[in-house]
Amino acid sequence: MKHIDEYRDKELVDKLVSQIGKELTRPWTLMEICGGQTHSIMKYGLLDLLPEAITMVHGPGCPVCVTPVEFIDKAVALSLRAGTILASFGDMLRVPGPSNDLLRARAQGGDVRIVFSPLDAVDLAAGNPDKQVVFFAVGFETTAPAVALAIRQAELKEINNFRVLVAHVLVPPAMRALLSNPDIRLDGFLAAGHVCTVMGYEEYIPIAEEFQVPMAVTGFEPVDILLGIQKTLHMLEKGIVGVENAYPRSVKQEGNLKARELLKQVFEPVDRNWRGIGSIPLSGFRLREHYDRFDAGTLPGLEGIHASESGPCIAGEILTGIRKPHECSAFGKLCTPEKPLGAPMVSSEGACAAYYKYPCP
Amino acid sequence: MNPDPKSEPVCPIPKSDYEHVLLAHGGGGKLTRQLIEKMFYAELGNEYLTRGHDGAFLPSPGQTLAFTTDSFVVDPIFFPGGNIGDLAINGTVNDLACCGAIPRYISLGFILEEGLPMAELWEIVKSIRKAAHKAGVHIVTGDTKVVGKGKGDKIFINTSGIGEVMEGTSIGPEQCRPGDVVLINGTIADHGIAIISKREGLGFETSVRSDTASLNAMITDVLGKYKSVHVLRDPTRGGLASALNEISEASQTGIVLHEDRIGVSESVRGACEIMGFDPLYIANEGKMLLIVPREDAQGVLEKLKSHPEGKEAAIIGEVTGDHPGMVRLKTTIGTTRIVDMISGEQLPRIC
Numbered sequence: 001m002k003h004i005d006e007y008r009d010k011e012l013v014d015k016l017v018s019q020i021g022k023e024l025t026r027p028w029t030l031m032e033i034c035g036g037q038t039h040s041i042m043k044y045g046l047l048d049l050l051p052e053a054i055t056m057v058h059g060p061g062c063p064v065c066v067t068p069v070e071f072i073d074k075a076v077a078l079s080l081r082a083g084t085i086l087a088s089f090g091d092m093l094r095v096p097g098p099s100n101d102l103l104r105a106r107a108q109g110g111d112v113r114i115v116f117s118p119l120d121a122v123d124l125a126a127g128n129p130d131k132q133v134v135f136f137a138v139g140f141e142t143t144a145p146a147v148a149l150a151i152r153q154a155e156l157k158e159i160n161n162f163r164v165l166v167a168h169v170l171v172p173p174a175m176r177a178l179l180s181n182p183d184i185r186l187d188g189f190l191a192a193g194h195v196c197t198v199m200g201y202e203e204y205i206p207i208a209e210e211f212q213v214p215m216a217v218t219g220f221e222p223v224d225i226l227l228g229i230q231k232t233l234h235m236l237e238k239g240i241v242g243v244e245n246a247y248p249r250s251v252k253q254e255g256n257l258k259a260r261e262l263l264k265q266v267f268e269p270v271d272r273n274w275r276g277i278g279s280i281p282l283s284g285f286r287l288r289e290h291y292d293r294f295d296a297g298t299l300p301g302l303e304g305i306h307a308s309e310s311g312p313c314i315a316g317e318i319l320t321g322i323r324k325p326h327e328c329s330a331f332g333k334l335c336t337p338e339k340p341l342g343a344p345m346v347s348s349e350g351a352c353a354a355y356y357k358y359p360c361p
Numbered sequence: 362m363n364p365d366p367k368s369e370p371v372c373p374i375p376k377s378d379y380e381h382v383l384l385a386h387g388g389g390g391k392l393t394r395q396l397i398e399k400m401f402y403a404e405l406g407n408e409y410l411t412r413g414h415d416g417a418f419l420p421s422p423g424q425t426l427a428f429t430t431d432s433f434v435v436d437p438i439f440f441p442g443g444n445i446g447d448l449a450i451n452g453t454v455n456d457l458a459c460c461g462a463i464p465r466y467i468s469l470g471f472i473l474e475e476g477l478p479m480a481e482l483w484e485i486v487k488s489i490r491k492a493a494h495k496a497g498v499h500i501v502t503g504d505t506k507v508v509g510k511g512k513g514d515k516i517f518i519n520t521s522g523i524g525e526v527m528e529g530t531s532i533g534p535e536q537c538r539p540g541d542v543v544l545i546n547g548t549i550a551d552h553g554i555a556i557i558s559k560r561e562g563l564g565f566e567t568s569v570r571s572d573t574a575s576l577n578a579m580i581t582d583v584l585g586k587y588k589s590v591h592v593l594r595d596p597t598r599g600g601l602a603s604a605l606n607e608i609s610e611a612s613q614t615g616i617v618l619h620e621d622r623i624g625v626s627e628s629v630r631g632a633c634e635i636m637g638f639d640p641l642y643i644a645n646e647g648k649m650l651l652i653v654p655r656e657d658a659q660g661v662l663e664k665l666k667s668h669p670e671g672k673e674a675a676i677i678g679e680v681t682g683d684h685p686g687m688v689r690l691k692t693t694i695g696t697t698r699i700v701d702m703i704s705g706e707q708l709p710r711i712c
Contacts, residue, residue: 008694045696089710090710093708116636116709349710356704357704359701
């Protein structure tokens, strides 16, 4: 398949691995931000190809993993409400909340629909004028523009039975939080290619400089990931600090200006609690006042929901790269995709799911 | 022998006083009778079925029989490449083929939801006739129940099937041996993607069609020459990965697959990339995995390729003595990873 196969090419992979090996003079620890990259690394067995001196740690870039539990409880409560349809990305359905998840809510009679795009949820609202349709808006800067567009469309078409439960989170504040944490030692970052496609990478340059950590904007196929690693290593070995673009077929320095403008119009930054990690200043989005009437968070009955995490799950340490999934005592025993204790075990971008699904031979 | 005297039918829906299925159609009275006679006997009738008895009398072939049962609850009931009717026949026929049996007789149990358009039921019955005709099986007994609106989902079909096991064959997952070779008769994941593409809310445009097909003619042909076939398995729900995991578990052998030899159509790959699905775990309805001794692999491959359902057949892997109970995949970039059983259903990802 065009645009895919050439980035899964064995010759290119071998060439990059050999370049990495040649340039390496000492051990380095790199973090890939995005869970999609973690899954590619595990799916293609890239750790087996890399020299032992390179340690890859897995970052917090799993949108459903960091969605705070109280949002899951709110979504479950909404789905079980008579006359309400809860529309969500499929990934979110299995993510365990403190007492329930959306798959089980559906089995209990909740109206939960999987959609591909928030725009499909607007259509759902238009087709069900007697129902309240709530879209569960999770994800990073990647999914937020489509949500903003959906809200603008609902406004334009005067669809008044459409609301959004906004749980969006932002990458750069999370990177700052990770780099400020004395327990976490990182030499370099692979920045998330999809997020940078929307936002560009200008805002990463001051972070790289402040914390003296080089970064490469990186894609998701084996060749992309190895190229990101190679570029970051090159900077580390040469003592260069900066942000390199290793995903130029998708990412421009300024990003997608239209999408950024749309985000600015619809959302404003807000302090956000990250599941397993804690509160990070200005790391989330909420709707601007003008769009209040589309906010599902203000629906009556949700005020009392303030759930908190409990149990043996160490998702916070997994999501910040302090520990690896197989270092958790519950991994594969108490905690499996069928009976997850935490979100990283069920999400298609969760590190625990990646280790479980693609065990090392 | 061809059990169906009719050639290609161009049948209008039989004259019916009702445009939709009513509860009374399952009540056992006149309407039930009318439904059976006008729709089921008219299309599916044969010497066994039309006796109208509580059960069918079948001549005993005096050899080992294979017996299977299956239920079909697919949503949507019409999908690109087929519908629940031909799916039910093909699925049952293929289960019998997996036993090394020549499929002979099938029973049909319909559970209809009140309000099902009669025209849709007629379409389904016509597809059943066509599929049974192609596979050479008789529908010999059946049952119809109607449940109230909202108590079912349009139509469910339960089947049973009986086939005669071909002499000299010994087929089962435990027969898989180190040194054997794994073959499949074509591309994977077409059925699952065709269904998902039509499911409400996920209506993305794709040209993917279900691969639903009866494979008994192809398999009978293979077994006619190669009695040595060790395993036959149709990788339906759970896909190729789940079927091979079951086989490696049952035989305590290892299975190594080669990613670059497993056919996946461009459209299916595209849909899987978008949704974050792995085609190895997606359902097939017209595919057969064959595990055969290495010396017969080439011959079996050629036999498969001589049938329309096996045009794109390929050798995709081999059986090893090491890593018992484990399926491994050699990736296109030369690394190896474990292909585990699926956990729950695959859900479309976020980004």
